[in-house]
Amino acid sequence: MVRVKPSLSRRKFLVTAMGATTSAIALHGCQNNPPDPTAATQTPASSTNAPTSQPTSLYGAGATFPVFLYLRWFDEYNTQNPDAQISYQPIGSAAGIQQFLAGTVDFGASEVPLTDAELEQVQRGAVFIPSVAGSVAVVYNLPGVETGLRLSRQVLPDIFLGNITQWNDPAIAALNPDLTLPDRPITVIHRSDGSGTTAAFTSHLSAISPDWQSTVGSGLSVAWPTGTGIKDNAGISAQVQQGEGVIGYVEYAFAKQLQLATAELENQVGEFMAPTEEATAKAIATIDLSDDLRGGVADPDALGAYPIVTYSWILAYQQYDDPEKARILKDVMAWGLTDGQAFGPELGYVPLPEVVVEKAIASLDNISTAPSA
Numbered sequence: 531m532v533r534v535k536p537s538l539s540r541r542k543f544l545v546t547a548m549g550a551t552t553s554a555i556a557l558h559g560c561q562n563n564p565p566d567p568t569a570a571t572q573t574p575a576s577s578t579n580a581p582t583s584q585p586t587s588l589y590g591a592g593a594t595f596p597v598f599l600y601l602r603w604f605d606e607y608n609t610q611n612p613d614a615q616i617s618y619q620p621i622g623s624a625a626g627i628q629q630f631l632a633g634t635v636d637f638g639a640s641e642v643p644l645t646d647a648e649l650e651q652v653q654r655g656a657v658f659i660p661s662v663a664g665s666v667a668v669v670y671n672l673p674g675v676e677t678g679l680r681l682s683r684q685v686l687p688d689i690f691l692g693n694i695t696q697w698n699d700p701a702i703a704a705l706n707p708d709l710t711l712p713d714r715p716i717t718v719i720h721r722s723d724g725s726g727t728t729a730a731f732t733s734h735l736s737a738i739s740p741d742w743q744s745t746v747g748s749g750l751s752v753a754w755p756t757g758t759g760i761k762d763n764a765g766i767s768a769q770v771q772q773g774e775g776v777i778g779y780v781e782y783a784f785a786k787q788l789q790l791a792t793a794e795l796e797n798q799v800g801e802f803m804a805p806t807e808e809a810t811a812k813a814i815a816t817i818d819l820s821d822d823l824r825g826g827v828a829d830p831d832a833l834g835a836y837p838i839v840t841y842s843w844i845l846a847y848q849q850y851d852d853p854e855k856a857r858i859l860k861d862v863m864a865w866g867l868t869d870g871q872a873f874g875p876e877l878g879y880v881p882l883p884e885v886v887v888e889k890a891i892a893s894l895d896n897i898s899t900a901p902s903a
Contacts, residue, residue: 584613586854591619592626592639593726594763595781596662596842598877600639603866614858622762624724624750630656630845636855638845641726642750643824655848657896658823659863660886662842663814664879665805666730667785668793669770670777672697672712675791680705682796687739689777690718691746692756697775712775719769719778722759724750730826730840731779737828738837748828779838782810783878797837798829809836811880817841823889841886849900860894867891 590600597620604616621629623640630638631651643658668681681689685701688694694701698711721728732748746752760766760778767784770776782805785792794802803809813835819825826840844863850856867890871881882890 585615586613586852586858587615587617588636588855588858589617589619590626590637590639590844591621591629591635592845593623593641593842594620595623595641595664595727595783595840596639596879597763598783598787599662599866599870599874599879602873602877603862603870606870607862607865611858614854614862616858616862620762620764622721622723623726623729627845636850637847637859639842640845641840641842642729643843644845652847654850654900655896657846657848657893659844659846659867659890659893660819660823660841660882661844661863661866661890662874662879663810663882664839664842665782665810665813665836666727666734666779666838666840667782667790667805668777668779668795668838669767669785669790670793671770671772671774671791673774675709675711677791678706678709679791679793680796680802681793683738686793686795687735687742689716690720690735690754690756691739691742692718714775717773717776718757719760719766719773719776720754720757721751721762721766723761725762726750726840726842727763727779727781728752730838733826733828734838781878786878795837797835798831799833801834803834803836805836805838807875807880809834810839813837813839814841814880815883819886819889823886823893846897848896849898851900853899856897856899860897864891864894 597618600618604618608615623642626638626640627644627648629635631648644652644656649656668686670679672679682705685694685705688701695716696713697716698713703711729748729750732746732752735746736743736748746755760769763780763784766778766780767788767790770778770790771788780790782792784790792805794804796802812832813827813830816830816832816835817825817827830837830839846859867882867887871887874881
């Protein structure tokens with residue numbers, strides 16, 4: 531692995547990351563000076579691999595959920611390995627899965643790993659690498675109520691079902707006696723594209739609300755009963771920033787970078803939890819991954835756990851025609867799973883549990899070069 535030094539200024543990194551999603555959010559992020567995402571607490575180990583004689587490019591696409599961390603990883607790696615160029619396009623989990631199945635990318639990314647039926651379509655085989663862990667935040671824009679808004683296991687699905695339509699509804703007011711809630715309509719927004727963030731969010735709503743489960747269900751895309759569809763996490767974030775009375779959901783890293791107001795959600799044991807690093811880590815620790823590293827939790831039962839969390843996976847092929855592509859992908863992922871985890875907390879993610887790191891690194895051995903014809 532390579533030893534790298536922090537190389538991006540705060541402005542350059544945010545423009546790079548947000549430019550891959552929406553330039554409007556990039557500008558806002560720079561103007562409001564969010565926490566510096568370039569100050570690494572750890573540097574990666576030196577690589578024993580010799581540089582390649584010809585440039586090798588890897589192209590990945592998929593989830594917007596992990597975009598801040600992936601762009602950081604790949605920029606650092608590219609800086610110290612100019613002959614290994616790795617690009618990533620945050621186009622949503624559903625589109626990333628489709629491109630992976632079609633073989634038009636070198637790797638995909640998703641909060642939902644492939645199903646068994648999808649896996650059968652991949653003649654080159656697939657390796658699921660859990661690489662990022664984080665939470666889905668319920669974000670809102672309500673002047674005068676920037677913090678402390680509580681939403682219960684009944685109220686949250688009722689808002690997104692369209693059953694609760696006013697911010698000062700008695701059900702919300704009863705949960706928030708110390709807040710002055712305005713008499714104004716709730717404007718619901720949700721993802722319009724196939725989204726792993728949506729999959730995590732709707733899985734939780736299905737777990738806590740029989741009405742949601744029976745009328746909407748869960749998945750990368752669902753038939754929303756109310757609200758307006760917006761493309762990707764960056765689009766949702768921009769709409770929340772611009773519209774008073776709006777409520778939606780995003781990967782927490784977007785809320786952190788843009789200082790969006792986040793609701794405290796009631797967990798399975800009755801606690802109201804914000805999407806902090808500690809509360810997210812407690813929930814992630816309850817996920818029991820399968821032997822091929824697939825899995826999730828729709829409603830964590832741990833004390834102190836934030837209730838909506840997920841892993842995000844890199845989708846790699848088992849066999850690559852180009853040995854350099856296989857080597858570079860394994861090298862950058864091995865670094866990302868170890869020293870690269872240190873970048874996560876400052877960007878809004880949580881480090882992977884050690885046991886998951888060990889299994890994910892071991893899974894890299896399943897990536898190889900296809901035998902010659």
